[in-house]
């Protein structure tokens with residue numbers, strides 16, 4: 001197994017755990033219900049034949065995706081985690097593109113069910129993942145790439161103290177076009193006492 005994988009983490013009502021085969025029906029229901037909430041922010045290959053959102057989020061697709069990410073996570077290339085709220089599947093946070101060697105870096109991606117938005121669920125989840133990556137996984141840098149228009153996502157990284165580092169032009173193919181992204185990053189030195197601890201100190205109230 002790869003360093004720091006598998007992992008289960010918890011802070012109050014928010015949990016992180018690997019995705020499971022039995023998440024298929026719930027994942028499919030949540031993703032399909034949130035199409036309008038999620039589709040403006042999620043990339044897909046430009047070359048992919050046009051399949052509907054519902055087709056791309058069926059339980060069968062989930063199971064195939066899970067088989068692939070399990071292989072990738074055992075190889076240490078990704079840490080794909082379910083975000084739970086009061087024990088129920090409420091989103092995902094993933095550290096992917098894990099590069100070792102002199103870089104020791106990964107990119108994060110995330111979403112939550114609109115039904116639990118605005119409660120600090122995702123910042124709590126991301127802070128736990130960053131601390132785990134800087135601890136057991138042994139990474140040095142985490143980056144997040146966000147469309148400038150995505151105010152909610154920018155607030156997440158701002159509140160957690162990521163640094164704005166760059167603007168990447170035509171970076172990801174999202175919602176039918178190549179979209180510019182702002183790049184934010186944090187390195188281990190930035191959070192000597194941990195990101196979750198810092199988040200606890202600044203957030204208005206626990207989720």
Ligand SMILES: CC(C)(COP(=O)(O)OP(=O)(O)OC[C@H]1O[C@@H](n2cnc3c(N)ncnc32)[C@H](O)[C@@H]1OP(=O)(O)O)[C@@H](O)C(=O)NCCC(=O)NCCS
Pocket residue numbers: 037038041110111112113116117118119120121122123145146147150151152153155156
């Ligand atoms: C970005 C996202 C993960 C934030 O998760 P969250 O758990 O709601 O995060 P927070 O509770 O910290 O809220 C972040 C911001 O969302 C906005 N917000 C607050 N309540 C909201 C609500 N009920 N509905 C929508 N947005 C809300 C606010 O701007 C908030 O910032 P603030 O704390 O300064 O007021 C979530 O909005 C989401 O899943 N969006 C769609 C997918 C996406 O954009 N993924 C990231 C791609 S880079």
